[in-house]
Amino acid sequence: MAGACLCHVESPVMVSHPEVGLSATADPQAAAADPWDVVIVGAGPAGSATATQVAKHGLRVLLLDREHLPRPKVCGCCLSPLALSELDNLSNQNIARLQLPIQPLQNLTVASQGHAASVPYATGGVLSRINLDTQLAHHAVLARTAWLPNTRALYWKDENECVALTVQTNNETPYRIQTRRLVLAAGLHDAVRYDNSHSAESRRRKRPPNNRIGLGATLPATGGSLGPQHLIMAVGKGGYCGLVRLEDNTIDVAAAMHPSVLRQTESPAKALSHLLAEAFHGTTCPIDCASLNDMPIRATPQLTHQTGPIDPDCRKLFRIGDAVGYIEPFTGEGIGWALLSARLASESLITETGHLRPAAQAASHYQRRYHRALTWHHRRCRLVSLALRSPRLVSTSVQVAGYFPRLTGSVAQLITGNAPTR
Ligand SMILES: Cc1cc2nc3c(=O)[nH]c(=O)nc-3n(C[C@H](O)[C@H](O)[C@H](O)COP(=O)(O)OP(=O)(O)OC[C@H]3O[C@@H](n4cnc5c(N)ncnc54)[C@H](O)[C@@H]3O)c2cc1C
Secondary structure, three states: OOOOOOOEOOOOOOOOOOOOOOOOOOOHHHHHHOOEEEEEEOOOHHHHHHHHHHHOOOOOEEEEOOOOOOOOOOOOOEEOHHHHHHHHHHHOOOOOOOOOOEEEOOEEEEEEOOEEEEEEOOOOEEOOHHHHHHHHHHHHHHOOOEEEOOEEEEEEEEEOOEEEEEEEEOOOOOEEEEEEEEEEOOOOOOOOEEOOOOOHHHHHOEOOOOOOEEEEEEEOOOOEOOOOOEEEEEEOOOEEEEEEEOOOOOEEEEEEEOHHHHHHOOOHHHHHHHHHHHHOOOOOOOEOHHHHHHOOOEEEEEOOEEOOOEEOOEEEEEEOHHHOEEOOOOOOOHHHHHHHHHHHHHHHHEOOOOOEOOHHHHHHHHHHHHHHHHHHHHHHHHHHHHHOOOHHHHHHHHHHHHHOHHHHHHHHHHHHOOOOOO
């Protein structure tokens, strides 16, 4: 990783999560007063990175989220090489450097039907979403982004020079804010509707049949024998689950599962336990499944969808990150894609002299660059997710990989698009 701006530790250390919330720097009255240059809905990695890159030019930027920060998120918390390089680039903007306690990753184990194969995997790193998302939003605030938490975007309407966005802060009376460009970075949630109609945004969203949803939990440090710097992927019939130790020593559990599996089991915790028991059948599971019962399990909407970076009816509306489209998370690339789309959108929204680019020009610029940069990655991930639908194929591959460890490295490289160390 270039530059020394990210705090990328070489060996595992324990770092606490941020406890103090990121205070609002805007209130509803200020938000509704004058039109903004850019309003960004959603303070995940995509939204905050865009806010930083646009606000640093001196434009008026408002970043809002229905939640406050810090907050947990369903995610495997692995940062791909693409994510690390985009974070490095973001940190090198003319603002305070990002300080991210990223833990290095050294090993990957894939387990399926009682077989396991391990490969040295010194690519990428690990960081909790509590830390990552809070630090990125803080970075955006340092770049003079106005930050409005606990504010849900409800619907938008195209009005001549501006887009009017109706929002609701702290569940109180909805109000309107106006913006020259609207960036939707609301992730997998397609709750921001067009003109108070009930279906416009959902109609744009294409979802395949047989879609999965995400489940996540954080176990205490004592929740298993899983070592640091080790990513474990457990694959079963109804889905798969990633396990990794975070910077504060807690264990992140993130899974993609078919909703039918959840309907057939008593609780999401039981469904996760069954999946792990199936993958580690007859061998030792690296986490204590009973502890899942004591932890809140978070869930996501359906994972795979295709919506598109630009709205065909409004060239002032840009989508970034998961809001554009997403494919199941097995390869752990979503954060990298989100950060890349944030950079492409920012570079399209703003001219080299730091002014807003005309909407139609910016839209086609962004659309072209987005497809050029990400279409191939999306295709590769679609193939991986198809292969994962066959537990027999996965377990046979894992067995073969166990006999031919050198081959394992190549397979891991093919699947994730990253080069593992030998
Ligand atoms: C099980 C699972 C495991 C994963 N593992 C990995 C991994 O290991 N590595 C990796 O790179 N990626 C992983 N991903 C993918 C990754 O989590 C996403 O790609 C990434 O979070 C996308 O960032 P984003 O900024 O687009 O959206 P998000 O991070 O989802 O942020 C969206 C934000 O919008 C806010 N919001 C939503 N609706 C509204 C509204 N109406 N008004 C206001 N705010 C709103 C939300 O509160 C949220 O803060 C995983 C995903 C899942 C489901």
